[in-house]
Amino acid sequence: MNQPEPLAPATVAVTAGRPPRRPDEPLNVPVVLASTYHQGGPVGYGRYGNPTWSAFEEALGALEGGRATAFASGLAAVAAVLDLVPEGGLVLAPRHAYSGSLALLGALAARGRLRVHLVDIADSPAVAAACPGAALVWVETPTNPALEVADLPAVVAAARAAGVMVGVDNTFATPLVQRPLAAGADLVVHSATKYLAGHSDVLLGAVVTTRVDLLDRVVAHRTLLGAVPGAMETWLALRGLRTLAVRLDRAQASAAELARRLLGHPLVHRVRYPGLPTDPGHARAVAQMDGFGAIVCVELAGGAPAADRVVAACRLWVAATSLGGVESTLERRRRWPAESPGIPEGLLRLSVGLEDVEDLWRDLDRAMDSAA
Numbered sequence: 001m002n003q004p005e006p007l008a009p010a011t012v013a014v015t016a017g018r019p020p021r022r023p024d025e026p027l028n029v030p031v032v033l034a035s036t037y038h039q040g041g042p043v044g045y046g047r048y049g050n051p052t053w054s055a056f057e058e059a060l061g062a063l064e065g066g067r068a069t070a071f072a073s074g075l076a077a078v079a080a081v082l083d084l085v086p087e088g089g090l091v092l093a094p095r096h097a098y099s100g101s102l103a104l105l106g107a108l109a110a111r112g113r114l115r116v117h118l119v120d121i122a123d124s125p126a127v128a129a130a131c132p133g134a135a136l137v138w139v140e141t142p143t144n145p146a147l148e149v150a151d152l153p154a155v156v157a158a159a160r161a162a163g164v165m166v167g168v169d170n171t172f173a174t175p176l177v178q179r180p181l182a183a184g185a186d187l188v189v190h191s192a193t194k195y196l197a198g199h200s201d202v203l204l205g206a207v208v209t210t211r212v213d214l215l216d217r218v219v220a221h222r223t224l225l226g227a228v229p230g231a232m233e234t235w236l237a238l239r240g241l242r243t244l245a246v247r248l249d250r251a252q253a254s255a256a257e258l259a260r261r262l263l264g265h266p267l268v269h270r271v272r273y274p275g276l277p278t279d280p281g282h283a284r285a286v287a288q289m290d291g292f293g294a295i296v297c298v299e300l301a302g303g304a305p306a307a308d309r310v311v312a313a314c315r316l317w318v319a320a321t322s323l324g325g326v327e328s329t330l331e332r333r334r335r336w337p338a339e340s341p342g343i344p345e346g347l348l349r350l351s352v353g354l355e356d357v358e359d360l361w362r363d364l365d366r367a368m369d370s371a372a
């Protein structure tokens, strides 16, 4: 017997997490709104499990190559991974990681729960040198919002050699572009709020792992601390996941085109996009990713005031935080006090959505001209 060909990720995004193909079975798992189940089954109560969560988890797990556990938000998923760190344990984290993750690490460190050492995650020798004695290496690649690209195989190898667990926040890349578990990471975290759900209408997170021991602890954390997802949220996220491949294709193509045009714009001081051949992360991105994502970061020559004027002058681009929705959004990241001081004051983070790329360019170009 021939082994069936493994399905491509774009196909898995459509097919995974479906009910059995039986007459009159719906094609999609419905929204199961239940706190209470008849006794005698393996679930029993709404904080322990839900069929709609399970469908989303099955699909995401299939895409990442592990077992997924859904959480109420991305940050709840990050908190579940940090809870795996032993009391007083050392966490290496990127100095420019998502501000919420850094704020949580800072809060846990302030009360002595764990220790944090911030590193330049793109500097593999520095990460390797910091590994001995650590409990967890927390990786974002590309980082939010600096778009630095970590050398994932090198970081995993260094962590492995030192017996350190590796957790990767794969929110920016999505499993269609990057699969950290296959690269040897122990855990993957998602803010499913972003690309996976993809329509700016859901808060949701997930932890994915290949290790049964870690899966058990992550599920126990969710059950005990209660940061459970909603049935409606997991249903919406699974619905979003069905179109992830086509959404990403469009968003990435537009992001690449906009990054290229921004690079040649007289009012632009710097552009970061891993897909630009001149980007410091380009070679690594080519080696370890199946795309470059759809986030572009721009520094304008006029700094923060110019950046604020551009945001205010945009009509099509939405001035808003968050990312990964069908709508293109932008914001000056340092308007948030929690954003890392290492991020330039004038840096604009652009989340490229699904509108026509020429409309996006015209609006941005006009906003930049009017802000000059």
Ligand SMILES: *Cc1c(COP(=O)(O)O)cnc(C)c1O
Binding pocket: 073, 074, 075, 076, 098, 100, 101, 140, 144, 169, 171, 172, 190, 191, 192, 193, 194, 203, 204, 205
């Ligand atoms: C948004 C985000 C988070 C937090 O997710 P929430 O769903 O907002 O809790 C974590 N990591 C990254 C990279 C993010 O962009």
